[in-house]
Amino acid sequence: MLKHFGATVGGVSSYPIYFSTNGLESIKVESKGWTDWEMIGDLADPEPLVKAITGFSPSIIVHLAAQPIVSVGYLRPFETFRDNLLTSLNVLEFARVRREVETVLIVTSDKVYENNNGPWAYRETDTLGGVDPYSCSKSMIELMCKSYSESFFKPEKKLLATARAGNVIGGGDFGSNRLVPDLVRAYLSKADMPVRLPEATRPWQYVLEPLNGYLTLIEKMHSLAKLDLSYNFGPLEENNASVETLLLEFTKYFPVNIVHDCLSESTGKETRSLRLDTAKSRLDLGFRGYISLTKAVERSSAIYSKILFDGLTVGTFDAEIKRYFADES
Numbered sequence: 565m566l567k568h569f570g571a572t573v574g575g576v577s578s579y580p581i582y583f584s585t586n587g588l589e590s591i592k593v594e595s596k597g598w599t600d601w602e603m604i605g606d607l608a609d610p611e612p613l614v615k616a617i618t619g620f621s622p623s624i625i626v627h628l629a630a631q632p633i634v635s636v637g638y639l640r641p642f643e644t645f646r647d648n649l650l651t652s653l654n655v656l657e658f659a660r661v662r663r664e665v666e667t668v669l670i671v672t673s674d675k676v677y678e679n680n681n682g683p684w685a686y687r688e689t690d691t692l693g694g695v696d697p698y699s700c701s702k703s704m705i706e707l708m709c710k711s712y713s714e715s716f717f718k719p720e721k722k723l724l725a726t727a728r729a730g731n732v733i734g735g736g737d738f739g740s741n742r743l744v745p746d747l748v749r750a751y752l753s754k755a756d757m758p759v760r761l762p763e764a765t766r767p768w769q770y771v772l773e774p775l776n777g778y779l780t781l782i783e784k785m786h787s788l789a790k791l792d793l794s795y796n797f798g799p800l801e802e803n804n805a806s807v808e809t810l811l812l813e814f815t816k817y818f819p820v821n822i823v824h825d826c827l828s829e830s831t832g833k834e835t836r837s838l839r840l841d842t843a844k845s846r847l848d849l850g851f852r853g854y855i856s857l858t859k860a861v862e863r864s865s866a867i868y869s870k871i872l873f874d875g876l877t878v879g880t881f882d883a884e885i886k887r888y889f890a891d892e893s
């Protein structure tokens with residue numbers, strides 16, 4: 565999407581992109597054209613960023629690297645805290661000392677809020693919290709960003725914000741222990757799809773929606789005199805739906821037998837109800853999601869089908885990005 569708008573893009577990741585298929589290694593990958601520059605390195609170590617400056621000198625940094633799976637946080641809490649906190653700390657420290665860095669956007673999570681399982685939507689001013697290691701680590705990153713913003717970035721006229729998005733779906737996600745990728749894998753292996761919390765509600769949103777929101781925020785940060793530090797990016801109200809509703813939509817394209825499973829003790833506590841209040845992003849940024857849940861599932865399924873048939877290519881995503889912005893305008 566950044567390249568779509570003419571940016572020169574560099575990327576740092578702890579693993580090559582072709583590992584992201586997690587058990588679907590037969591998928592062909594064409595990586596040429598993803599970025600103008602890239603480096604493979606562990607961002608929990610500051611060294612890759614120090615080395616990166618010799619090959620790429622960014623003025624804007626968007627930080628999305630994380631251990632993003634709640635269940636993995638319970639299984640590997642130390643690694644989850646280490647990876648999420650240190651990657652963010654290293655990015656912030658890199659941005660603090662490098663004069664050429666002007667703007668930083670740190671993407672955290674919709675799970676940074678203290679969980680009350682209530683019917684109301686979380687606002688940016690609500691209390692931060694998090695019982696599970698993943699959510700807690702992301703809440704701590706929010707506090708870390710506030711400290712860096714007030715102590716270092718504002719005095720140096722640098723711009724820093726955090727973004728909290730809903731539950732993102734989209735073709736191309738093959739992460740392990742994630743709902744939609746697990747369904748696609750079940751479809752390919754002709755297996756049942758076990759679901760622990762079918763009644764849990766989430767703010768499902770198509771992947772290009774929050775990405776568009778992030779770019780809108782970065783743009784507004786440069787053009788407006790004052791913006792708040794944090795913004796929620798959520799979907800249409802109708803997209804706040806149950807896990808079962810989402811999966812039933814996907815089974816129209818990938819027929820799978822969904823089996824209700826008990827929540828095992830090893831997975832810990834999970835939020836039953838989660839919604840985001842996006843009034844501030846609408847008022848301050850003029851941003852709103854517009855893709856319905858049905859349309860998000862339809863587009864995601866089409867991308868998955870194309871990837872499974874043609875492989876993972878830049879062209880697939882480029883065409884979808886062009887379509888998204890044509891529809892939005």
